[in-house]
Amino acid sequence: MVFLLLSLTLLHLVTLTLLLVATVEKNSNPGQSWWIWAESEITDLWYNCFHDNKTGTWLCTATSESDWLQSVQALMILSLVFSSVSFLVFVAQLFVMSRGRLFYFTGLCQTFAGFTDMAACLIFSFHRKEILNDSRDVSGGRFGYCFVLAWLCVPLLLVSAVLYVHLRKKQ
Template identity: 60%
Template sequence: MMALLLLFVIVLHLVTLAMLFIAIMEKSWWAWGEIETSDLWHNCMFDNATQTWLCSSRTEETDWLQAVQALMILGVVFSSISFLVFLGQLFTMSKGGLFYLTGLCQIVAGMSVFAAALIYTFQHQDILQDTRELTLGKFGFCFIMAWACVPLLMLSGVLYVHLRKRA
């Protein structure tokens, strides 16, 4: 039973880490239809003639955007550190030990992503700084994926805190 829980926690951690990477790297935090998107790093437009995305780096970075970028990167860093610490503890910790440090790092990662998603939620008008009508756009799938990572990171952090090394 404990081996199954251990496998579940590892898979949950890796899936959440992959979701975080996708949320940071993909180009859909805000979308105006199917042809124009904005993410944390670029503004992109779909070119029908070449059937490719044309992306330009953001020239105007607000303090809010920099905060979201930093917090998302911090979330990935803490989640990655958490996984490496877990692997280290798995092979060096004595039997019966608890994975407190791993769980704490994962919870801090969850709080970082929560703060980033919350800032983007309430400050997206300032972050986008666009003359287009924002009511014509909507939050993209990367934004939703970032919000989905928050409870998953917290859950895995709590599971790590309660997980005991058996062998």
């Protein structure tokens, strides 16, 4: 039982960390973004960055706001909030919940986190032309590392939600 609790806690913390990185990672590396135009131009949820070859640094400006981008930003932050609340509730339930009860609320919060993360990824996938707000053809770019991390979090959040719902508090 202790091994299961530790494993589930570790899974939750790893997923929360991946979700945090996917949401707030500032581009300092050409691979760590939501969209890569070229090795010298990248975009994430918050910034558009260009690599200046003269100085060897990344010059970043805020992304141009669109309704779709704001939806993705809000859903990713909401997913972080749901997952954080889920973890805090889980820790609280370990101490105050009576023996034999199930972690339903924790599982429900994790499920909401998984679905909001999935919705953000789907919106970015299907509306990237409007989100990137660029006249160029999006076939000239590719999805970046943070986008993949966000998608990786979806099954991890949903699996941990199922495990929480089936986990019963024992002595």
